[in-house]
Amino acid sequence: xxxxxxxxxxxxxxxxxxxxxxxxxxxxxxxxxxxxxxxxxxxxxxxxxxxxxxxxxxxxxxxxxxxxxxxxxxxxxxxxxxxxxxxxxxxxxxxxxxxxxxxxxxxxxxxxxxxxxxxxxxxxxxxxxxxxxxxxxxxxxxxxxxxxxxxxxxxxxxxxxxxxxxxxxxxxxxxxxxxxxxxxxxxxxxxxxxxxxxxxxxxxxxxxxxxxxxxxxxxxxxxxxxxxxxxxxxxxxxxxxxxxxxxxxxxxxxxxxxxxxxxxxxxxxxxxxxxxxxxxxxxxxxxxxxxxxxxxxxxxxxxxxxxxxxxxxxxxxxxxxxxxxxxxxxxxxxxxxxxxxxxxxxxxxxxxxxxxxxxxxxxxxxxxxxxxxxxxxxxxxxxxxxxxxxxxxxxxxxxxxxxxxxxxxxxxxxxxxxxxxxxxxxxxxxxxxx
Numbered sequence: 001x002x003x004x005x006x007x008x009x010x011x012x013x014x015x016x017x018x019x020x021x022x023x024x025x026x027x028x029x030x031x032x033x034x035x036x037x038x039x040x041x042x043x044x045x046x047x048x049x050x051x052x053x054x055x056x057x058x059x060x061x062x063x064x065x066x067x068x069x070x071x072x073x074x075x076x077x078x079x080x081x082x083x084x085x086x087x088x089x090x091x092x093x094x095x096x097x098x099x100x101x102x103x104x105x106x107x108x109x110x111x112x113x114x115x116x117x118x119x120x121x122x123x124x125x126x127x128x129x130x131x132x133x134x135x136x137x138x139x140x141x142x143x144x145x146x147x148x149x150x151x152x153x154x155x156x157x158x159x160x161x162x163x164x165x166x167x168x169x170x171x172x173x174x175x176x177x178x179x180x181x182x183x184x185x186x187x188x189x190x191x192x193x194x195x196x197x198x199x200x201x202x203x204x205x206x207x208x209x210x211x212x213x214x215x216x217x218x219x220x221x222x223x224x225x226x227x228x229x230x231x232x233x234x235x236x237x238x239x240x241x242x243x244x245x246x247x248x249x250x251x252x253x254x255x256x257x258x259x260x261x262x263x264x265x266x267x268x269x270x271x272x273x274x275x276x277x278x279x280x281x282x283x284x285x286x287x288x289x290x291x292x293x294x295x296x297x298x299x300x301x302x303x304x305x306x307x308x309x310x311x312x313x314x315x316x317x318x319x320x321x322x323x324x325x326x327x328x329x330x331x332x333x334x335x336x337x338x339x340x341x342x343x344x345x346x347x348x349x350x351x352x353x354x355x356x357x358x359x360x361x362x363x364x365x366x367x368x369x370x371x372x373x374x375x376x377x378x379x380x381x382x383x384x385x386x387x388x389x390x391x392x393x394x395x396x397x398x399x400x401x402x403x404x405x406x407x408x409x410x411x412x413x414x415x416x417x418x419x420x421x422x423x424x425x426x427x428x429x430x431x432x433x434x
Contacts, residue, residue, distance in 0.1 A: 002080050015092055018080065019099070022073055026100050029069050035061035037103065043110035048119065055111065055123040059130050062104050066134045070097050074141050090142070097141065098156060105131070105163045112166045118181065118206065121174045125213050128167040128220065131160055165224070172224040175210065175217070175244060178203070182251045190262040193364035193424055194272035196279045197259060203252055204283040207245060211289035217241045242293050249294065252280075253302075270313035271363055271422075277306045278370045310377070317356065318382055324349045325382075325389040337396055346406040349386075353409065357417050365422035379418050387411045 005014040027037075034057045043051065074093045081089035108127050114120070138156045182199070191197050210217060221241040256276050263269040281302055284291050291299070324345055331341050365371040390411065397403045409417075 003083050006081075006084050011088075015095075018077075018092060019096055022076070022096050023099060026065060026069055026073070026096075030061040030065060030104075033057065033061045033064060038107070038110075040106065040110040040113065043107065044114055048117065051111070051114070052120075052123055054107075055127060058104070058107050059126055062130050062134075065100060065104065066137050070100065071137075071141060073097070093141070094156075097138075098159075101134075101156060101159060105159060108163050108167060112170045116170065116174050116177060118174060118178065121171060122209060122213065124167055124171045124174065125216055125220075128164060128171060129216055131164045131167065132216075132219075134160055168220045168224045171217070171220050175241075176225075178206075178248050179251055182248065182255050185255060187259070188262065190259065191272065193362055194263065194268045194275055195364040195366065196275050197256065197272075200252065200256065200276045200279055203248070204280055207248065208283055208287045208290050210245070211287060211293050214241070214289050214293060245293055246298070249280075249298070265359070267313050267316040267360075268363060270309045270316065271365065273309045274306055274313070274370060274374075275365060275367070277302055277309065278367050281306070282367065310374070313374075314377065314381070317360070318378060321349065321352050321356070321382060322385055324352065325385045327392075331393070337393065339396060342393055342396055343406055346408075350406075350408045353414070353417060357420070360421050361423065361425055363422050364424045371422050374422060375418050378421070379415060382418070383411055383414055386414055 002014055002018070005011070038046075038054070043054075046054065073096055077089040077093040077096070079089075081092065108131065111120075111124065111127065135157050138153050138160065142153050182203070185199050218239055218241045221239075221244065225240045225244065256273065260269040260272050263272060281299060284294050284299055331338055331345060365374060386409075390407065394403070394407055397406055
């Protein structure tokens with residue numbers, strides 16, 4: 001049919017009919033994969049939940065068209081127009097590919113125009129990768145060496161580069177917006193029990209996924225991130241994506257320190273910082289990608305911070321308790337036990353333990369290793385001191401009601417109380433075991 005039309009002088013009509021037929025075939029192939037064309041207005045107004053699914057479908061359709069459908073169309077055009085000028089089939093295919101890609105790339109333009117939001121980053125990066133990876137395939141359609149020039153592929157690659165730039169700019173801007181979201185999170189209510197803050201969970205999981213796109217984000221930030229004049233020299237020699245991620249991490253740490261000051265109890269403030277610091281470290285060390293970006297120096301610094309929070313907590317809560325178990329020259333004077341002072345010490349100790357059990361039993365340490373470390377360190381300090389105190393002074397009370405009144409806890413009771421701390425369940429102090 002093509003040969004007959006060309007021989008009769010209907011070259012233009014032949015080209016038009018062929019292009020319409022093959023565009024329809026390409027549309028049908030995309031529709032078979034679930035992709036339906038939508039206007040820019042429709043895309044911009046679409047809720048993200050629906051658009052997210054559309055993006056996934058678009059990526060599948062785009063990759064199929066670029067890697068399979070259009071190479072097939074190139075071969076078909078070469079066969080159909082084999083008897084005519086060799087350049088005709090090549091030119092017709094170039095027009096077909098240009099039309100097909102423009103239709104698909106309009107969708108990415110529309111997505112880039114939607115309102116920026118953190119949850120869109122990874123789909124934008126998926127689209128960026130799909131468009132980026134299409135360039136060498138375009139060269140292959142025309143059997144072009146990537147280092148050479150080809151007018152047939154240049155226009156298509158120019159379109160792809162333009163769309164890739166728009167997507168890259170959008171991705172870089174979305175990631176940089178994390179700074180604003182952290183600064184805006186200034187809640188006035190502390191998290192109950194000193195637990196891991198929702199912002200910490202969200203950001204660390206977000207950054208973990210972001211680092212799975214590490215190489216793509218490095219490319220995006222090299223091409224589209226514009227550092228401020230005062231830090232341009234610092235980032236130029238390094239990796240601007242890593243610098244931006246570290247800025248987010250530092251902002252999060254500062255935000256958590258501010259939130260820790262919402263707690264009236266300094267011990268709980270330290271528990272909060274321990275919980276969040278441990279969570280951040282666990283996420284970093286559990287992901288090779290984010291660990292590679294953050295680096296060991298940062299992790300070591302945060303580990304040092306955690307140890308300091310632990311020491312601060314131990315001093316704030318248990319230092320005062322430990323002082324009650326010391327004979328500081330007031331209980332024993334010139335070899336004689338001051339029984340009234342001793343009674344007061346036991347009363348103060350019992351009250352302190354009851355308060356700790358009621359309050360710190362409701363505090364939350366969800367990381368089992370951290371919970372165990374805290375309990376072991378507490379028990380290692382308090383239990384031997386209490387047993388020694390009991391061994392030295394318990395005989396000062398007569399057996400029966402007087403002993404029960406002042407010595408409410410055995411060493412085993414104290415160990416049991418410590419083992420129930422940080423479970424999120426406040427209970428009252430048990431009666432002494434007999």
